[in-house]
Amino acid sequence: MTNTSHEVAKGPHHESGAAPSALSAHSIVKRFPGVLANDSVDFDVLPGEVHTLLGENGAGKSTLAAMLCGLYQPDSGYITRNGERIALSSPRAGLQHGIAMVHQHFRLVERFTVAENVILGSRDLSFRLNRSELEDRVSAVAESFGLPIEPGATVGDLSVGQRQRVEIVKALYQGAEILLLDEPTAVLVPAEVEKLFENVHAMTQAGKSIVFISHKLGEVVEISDRVTVLRNGRVTGHVSGRGTTDTRELARLMVGRDIELTTQRASHATGHEVLQIRDLSLNVGGVSVLSDISFNVHAGEMVGIAGVAGNGQKELAETIAGLTSPTSGSIAITGSMSTDRGPIHARELGLAYVPEDRLGMGLVPSMSILDNLLLTRDRNFVVDRASVEPEAVRLIEQFEIKANGPEHIARKLSGGNAQKVLLARELSGGRSATKLLVVCSPTRGLDVGAIETVRALLNDARSAGQAILLISEDLDEVMSLSDRILVLYRGSIVHETPGESAQLATVGAAMAGLSTEGNA
């Protein structure tokens, strides 16, 4: 940072006064058609506190957060700010009361600079923008909380962690006293998570309140002063005490039953090579996306690919699945070349592929479960749905898919059930028996209960001798499931380690592009 201006950000500054809580929700009820999203929920956050709102998808935590920042209005109940009752008719009204939300999917203009994004929406701007003065103001706010940002940089060039920082600076610049952070660590590498926690600490030191919204029992919970658990729109428990939280107890509060997230690995020796990749490179529009990748996956083995999003994972999966032709190199499935032969040929060799985008790529949203089962299979000219129906019924039962039957439309399934349909189809084989399963972020966005099921299904498939390539941005998942871990960074495999002896710090460093051998 070259900037040392000491201008203070303009914006409302509320004195916390004697009121006990900075923001509280009292008996909030919010109904959506057919759903009681919040059922008399109480929630409060103190000045300088980190409070996590924990719950599965659909537990009502996002709805509550949306009401706390003014996006929705409660049907009944009310919100107080420093003990005073307030009505938040819009996110702008929320901002006027010093409440800001940092969404999981950032709302930034990629072509704008950091400073331009930060001031976007401010009403006190003069018609003619004085760029350097604005940049000074923005970096003054950022620096006062130890958030290093380059105000002149274009947002499109920034990493995900940096973009998140821009969102936080934007909220602070607008005078936020209470920050609601939606799944803040989901997109970050371990080093970035650490950095975020430092920033959070700096903010709470300055008296700001932080509300984390999360469905994961991860690091977020560990640095929280208090945790409130929601299930089915109701508060099921409060846990307080930094670092002393019992994750098993939290999981039980979230799901309503005991959860066992297994971390078993292949116990038996792995079999023959099912997937062989040699010197695989892919250039897209002259840019190298994958370079010189070589590895094998054996029968009964799960190989995990770790990496930060956008380092070539999607392209690797699509190249193996025959959706993209590599620039050079070769892919063999069960010993036969599948390079350049297309997705149907790859499937005939025994490939099954669960893409990250389950609704929209893996499944056709407007089609029924039955029709979706037909997607990767042979179909006659007159599509014979009647003969597939018994299998559909059997798979729905076997995979415990919550659906009204084979005619249930994919779009109307919950995330977990949609993923089960996709896994059911891919694991049960179509054009030939499944020998190689490529899965991308299989548990992303799923509930703890569904994660448990999906992981168990993957373990079963491995035990049954299928070769599995697990590509996931969820490092915990890769670490706990894989027999072998490869780290993908800028399209190259930069690190390889057995799953059992893998070190979080080493893998995390490799993901961030820091060399793990020699120069420290």
Place this chain on the structure above:
Amino acid sequence: MRSPIRIVFEQRNETPKYLSTLVPLISVIAALVAGALFLLATGYSPIDTYTNMLSDGFASSRGITDTLGLSTVLICTGISAAFAFQMNLYNIGGEGQLYLGMIGGAWAGLALGDRLPSFVMIPTVLLLGALAGALWILIPAYVRSRLGTSEIVTTLLLTYVAASLVDHFVYTPGSFFVTKNSAFPQGRLVPDSASLTAFGNTSLYPTFFLVVLVTLTLFWLVKRTEYGYRIQVIADSPRAAHYAGINANRTTLSVMLISGALSGLGGAVLIVGPFGRLDPGITMLGYGYAGIVIAALARNNFSAVIVSGILFAGLRSGGDKLQISTDTPIHIGVMLQGAILLFALGGEAFRRYRIHAVRTERTAQ
């Protein structure tokens, strides 16, 4: 202090079944009400006008057969639009493909002359009309499937070219399509072997039943076959099609060609039916454009296209007769057609959202 009322649009999770019928129905009624206001403002009695239209369009044996006769071509252009729209391909050049179908059909009828029997001639004329319609959309279809060029622009612009082509063939002296040495700009009549006879004293031709059969066949094709399955996958999610190894380019091309052929069939239906010749008057009738409205009102449901095609035919033929029986302008039918489209599109909001008024609670602010 009275709190203000806000209108809230709440997205529906699921559209109730009854709304899919109710919304088009109310759209038609709303359009009639809007039309009534217009009639009142211009000094006509809406009730008389509508009663006349109803009896001329539907509620008399003469009226209903005229309506069904006219609906034959409108169902063709309607299904042409719906067939493309279902895959998010916006062929709005049905009008031009219709002209080409007429040119192709007339050419077949005139070129083959009286040498062939009717049971060969009629299918040939219809087939060539369809083929000419498909040919007219070939370029837009090809560039759309290969390069992603917007078919909206290309199909629309080619309609103007098609209209010029019709004029060229009719107004050029010595043209193949006109009577030799005749100064009168009108196409030659096709031979009797290429003409169908209407039922009794009506303007209803057997082609009506053929067109209904074609529509039902397409319905079956989309619902039951591999081809229809592909269409549904690509329409909903091109990425899923790619994932499953479905060739979207080829399907896009074929869907557009079939759409063009259906409008072309509409043109050929006019050759074997009421017109019997290449008639430059076709460019004034807008049957092809009406197909877009028919498809929109039917929400691309093929069997509903038959119903909305008949409804539109009734409005048109009822409106046309008004001018004769009363002095109400002929354009009332066309105006109602436009109004129905506007209300049907606006009505989509009611299908997608639950709309209700709430009183915003205001506390200390």
